[in-house]
Amino acid sequence: MTAVHAPGTPVIEDGRLVSTSPATGAEAGRLPLATPTDVARAVDRARGAGQWWAGLGFAGRRERLLRWRSLLARRIEELAALVHTEGGKPVADAVVEILTAIEHVDWAARNARRVLGPRRVRSRLILAEFSAHLEYQPYGVVGVIGPWNYPVFTPLGSAAYALAAGNAVVFKPSEYTPAVGQWLVDTFAEVVPEHPVFTAVHGLGDVGAALCRSGVDKLAFTGSTATAKKVMAACAESLTPVLVEAGGKDAMIVDSDADLDAAAEACVWGALTNAGQTCIGIERVYAAEPVFDAFVGKVVERAGRLTVGAEGADIGPITMPGQLDVIRRHIDDALARGGRAVLGGADAVRPPYVHPTVLVDVPEDSDAVREETFGPTLTVNRVRDADEAVARANALPYGLGGSVFGRRRAMAIARRLRSGMAAVNSTLAFAGMSTLPFGGVGDSGFGRIHGEDGLREFGRAKAVTRRRARSLLPAMTFERTPADVARLVKATKLMYGRRR
Numbered sequence: 001m002t003a004v005h006a007p008g009t010p011v012i013e014d015g016r017l018v019s020t021s022p023a024t025g026a027e028a029g030r031l032p033l034a035t036p037t038d039v040a041r042a043v044d045r046a047r048g049a050g051q052w053w054a055g056l057g058f059a060g061r062r063e064r065l066l067r068w069r070s071l072l073a074r075r076i077e078e079l080a081a082l083v084h085t086e087g088g089k090p091v092a093d094a095v096v097e098i099l100t101a102i103e104h105v106d107w108a109a110r111n112a113r114r115v116l117g118p119r120r121v122r123s124r125l126i127l128a129e130f131s132a133h134l135e136y137q138p139y140g141v142v143g144v145i146g147p148w149n150y151p152v153f154t155p156l157g158s159a160a161y162a163l164a165a166g167n168a169v170v171f172k173p174s175e176y177t178p179a180v181g182q183w184l185v186d187t188f189a190e191v192v193p194e195h196p197v198f199t200a201v202h203g204l205g206d207v208g209a210a211l212c213r214s215g216v217d218k219l220a221f222t223g224s225t226a227t228a229k230k231v232m233a234a235c236a237e238s239l240t241p242v243l244v245e246a247g248g249k250d251a252m253i254v255d256s257d258a259d260l261d262a263a264a265e266a267c268v269w270g271a272l273t274n275a276g277q278t279c280i281g282i283e284r285v286y287a288a289e290p291v292f293d294a295f296v297g298k299v300v301e302r303a304g305r306l307t308v309g310a311e312g313a314d315i316g317p318i319t320m321p322g323q324l325d326v327i328r329r330h331i332d333d334a335l336a337r338g339g340r341a342v343l344g345g346a347d348a349v350r351p352p353y354v355h356p357t358v359l360v361d362v363p364e365d366s367d368a369v370r371e372e373t374f375g376p377t378l379t380v381n382r383v384r385d386a387d388e389a390v391a392r393a394n395a396l397p398y399g400l401g402g403s404v405f406g407r408r409r410a411m412a413i414a415r416r417l418r419s420g421m422a423a424v425n426s427t428l429a430f431a432g433m434s435t436l437p438f439g440g441v442g443d444s445g446f447g448r449i450h451g452e453d454g455l456r457e458f459g460r461a462k463a464v465t466r467r468r469a470r471s472l473l474p475a476m477t478f479e480r481t482p483a484d485v486a487r488l489v490k491a492t493k494l495m496y497g498r499r500r
């Protein structure tokens with residue numbers, strides 16, 4: 001290696017992708033770089049493996065997925081250590097991430113048959129002579145492209161559900177976290193050694209692009225909105241369906257009747273966990289005028305206590321060195337335009353770390369309020385009341401999650417947020433609720449992972465009708481007589497012609 005790279009920057013050496021710790025620069029992983037031919041080959045092999053996997057049925061897949069879940073749980077410390085080394089995430093945050101992912105593997109395995117399996121659905125009077133049957137059949141091979149910020153939870157949100165639905169998965173991990181991705185597929189292969197049902201291909205963005213064009217039957221993408229557009233364009237060439245989990249700029253609303261201590265505690269965690277590198281992280285707060293000052297004081301007091309550093313600290317390094325410039329630009333812009341730093345500020349960016357920063361009275365059209373910052377920073381702006389808070393929260397093209405603290409109006413406010421998810425009197429809780437769907441609106445994407453919707457996302461609805469009796473009112477045949485048609489007209493008026 002001749003060039004000098006910032007710690008954490010992935011490099012390519014002798015056909016291998018080398019990932020390093022953003023804190024120390026120590027090597028974390030060294031994985032073979034895939035060519036477009038390798039990607040095509042991986043998808044071909046996955047196609048055969050997928051047929052075998054689908055043939056196991058729900059019971060066979062459930063048994064294997066639950067064994068993998070047990071393996072993940074037993075080796076949680078080992079995986080957390082790797083997540084920590086490769087991405088810089090504090091071990092405690094890594095444990096929480098992995099635990100949440102394990103819960104999703106468990107739920108997907110246990111519920112796939114109930115949600116996707118063959119079942120009878122009700123017939124209607126108009127076609128009472130037919131029975132109706134529904135099932136969700138696997139697509140075949142699902143391509144999963146993942147980001148680095150939650151290298152276990154995020155790809156498994158797609159992969160575990162796709163696998164439970166009977167698909168094979170070819171996974172392209174982020175170039176920043178390939179070793180974690182490889183660990184996941186290697187441990188799956190320990191439990192399912194027979195065929196390459198879940199495999200990884202490594203490399204930079206071009207490998208992701210090759211996966212989009214490889215003939216996969218569906219592509220599940222998690223990453224930035226800008227890359228999502230490229231992925232959709234590539235998938236459009238072959239009409240490959242896509243699921244898009246993109247960025248966010250989630251808001252928290254603090255209503256005048258909120259428990260301010262609970263709100264401050266949740267806000268600090270929701271904004272600063274994983275050094276703020278969280279798609280559903282709280283990046284903006286709108287606090288009602290009567291409670292604004294007290295709330296800000298409590299946030300600053302709590303955020304000011306957090307430690308920053310490589311080992312044992314609350315806040316680790318920024319994983320992607322290039323993101324430091326974005327964070328610095330957002331802080332500088334907010335301050336230059338009249339915002340005030342009540343914690344941290346202009347000197348908070350000290351590579352590879354960013355110290356907690358709380359900005360108040362930041363103009364709504366500044367970058368710090370409108371763009372994804374992805375750092376341990378937060379804007380807190382005052383609003384007259386909850387209505388103004390909702391209007392401001394909903395003013396951005398993003399719409400991923402959100403949070404509301406309050407008593408009387410909190411649930412109603414949560415429903416009015418233009419987002420796919422919301423947490424009332426907590427932050428981020430919906431991500432771990434495996435019974436609930438996860439996904440966004442607008443620039444945050446479409447489609448859903450997790451929950452029943454997340455399982456259905458990875459199955460094609462297959463509808464079958466079966467004749468069970470002769471038709472009393474023959475409609476779909478050339479054998480029908482004018483008298484039959486007259487009876488159809490009469491029946492239509494009887495069944496649907498009522499005013500109410």
Ligand code: NDP
Nearest residue numbers: 147148173174175204205208209223224227245246247279
């Ligand atoms: P990117 O969009 O930069 O990358 C995401 C993945 O896409 C990476 O594996 C990347 O590979 C790959 N990729 C890059 N270019 C292409 C291409 N042309 N075709 C196909 N794949 C490509 O996002 P980040 O990795 O920086 O992740 C952070 C983003 O992810 C944030 O916006 C965050 O909000 C969002 N996110 C959304 C979540 C959600 O559930 N909605 C959850 C977590 C994060 P490589 O890394 O090699 O460039």
